[in-house]
């Protein structure tokens with residue numbers, strides 16, 4: 496499949512129309528901003544001063560690894576930080592206490608998703624992750640929950656085992672070592688087989704490529720302030736005129752992800768979950784989700800973070816191998832039933848999820864009514880971003896937080912908290928619906944790689960006198976870790 500970026504070409508009529516729309520949109524914003532009405536005298540939470548009365552913080556929000564900036568800002572302004580982007584109110588939640596209160600206890604009023612996604616700019620407007628909280632979402636979420644709840648995920652074990660073994664075999668037969676492509680193969684193939692019942696044999700097939708392209712193109716999409724421009728009245732008309740090249744380039748990619756496997760699966764009719772989703776409504780296309788292939792990216796991000804961490808911390812790898820050899824015997828490959836007897840491997844998994852969460856600022860929640868928190872006012876329609884990074888890098892709870900240290904998760908009684916406490920999977924009612932399948936996929940991949948491989952640093956891994964700069968290996972939007980830096984010796 497070749498995906499072509501269509502160059503922006505507007506004729507003069509389009510341009511005149513576009514300018515007219517822009518002017519009318521700006522005047523509406525101006526009026527709105529001048530008449531910002533509040534039915535309360537309560538203040539907004541603290542935040543950096545607004546640089547411009549009309550625009551608020553528009554264009555000033557950090558876009559490169561912003562979770563680091565927000566964590567830094569919380570030292571000055573407190574854990575709840577407020578920004579205004581045009582007329583959109585944005586709140587960054589930097590502590591576990593805040594997310595527990597605002598996304599947990601207040602879940603009834605803080606579990607919507609931002610609407611701009613639904614403004615027909617993107618073909619994934621009908622994805623359940625971005626749909627307005629309501630009847631359809633409730634049904635989709637129910638199906639996801641039913642299909643992926645803790646009690647039933649063991650039905651996916653055979654698929655996960657088969658794909659992980661294939662992955663190990665590919666690595667063993669290919670001396671070129673590990674690449675992000677092979678990891679993508681692994682995660683994508685597991686998710687696509689589970690959701691669509693299709694077998695993706697090689698990364699050269701359309702879907703994983705398309706998923707990777709979509710993530711590369713959309714790396715910034717979930718960052719605060721990225722899509723505020725979509726709240727400008729009539730802006731979707733400008734988008735339709737082709738004003739925004741990103742939409743034009745990303746649309747065919749998302750369509751390929753959604754329609755490619757969907758069409759195939761319709762022919763094959765083997766995907767059990769797909770059939771279950773179809774049963775919700777006859778209008779199946781509207782109720783299916785384009786995320787299965789994209790969520791594979793999150794799993795890839797976690798597994799590649801694990802590989803990266805092992806290449807930087809050989810002592811951790813040695814200790815894990817010792818545990819596996821002592822408990823299972825040399826040359827044995829771990830199974831799911833071994834999980835409880837391998838606490839150090841479990842601690843490595845927990846540390847991967849803390850050290851470099853795949854979505855450092857989660858997925859935004861939106862309030863459906865005004866909230867008051869500790870005397871501060873959060874208007875209806877506000878966007879709430881949980882700074883997952885800041886929670887996992889809180890020095891009081893995790894001393895020396897940038898260090899990859901699985902020991903910090905080991906308790907005297909040998910137990911681990913429920914996976915719902917892993918911040919990387921989000922919070923409240925909109926917590927990741929696929930967390931149990933993600934959890935088992937990532938764990939089995941980690942355990943099997945540790946049992947069969949030695950992960951070493953390759954010579955071309957760039958480092959300075961102060962060591963490897965970990966952040967160089969992650970994108971600014973947080974989605975992705977480039978693993979091509981490590982080699983695997985079998």
Ligand code: HEM
Nearest residue numbers: 624790793794797857858920921922925926927928929933
């Ligand atoms: C490392 C792997 C993964 C991570 C870190 C992750 C993380 C997240 C996060 C942070 C959210 C938003 C939670 C919130 O709003 O607070 C989310 C939502 C979601 N995830 Fe995942 N996810 C992963 C894998 C998966 C997988 C494998 C699936 C599907 C099988 C999945 C399905 C979903 C769905 C359907 C939602 C939307 C839930 C809703 O809006 O109600 N995720 N995920």
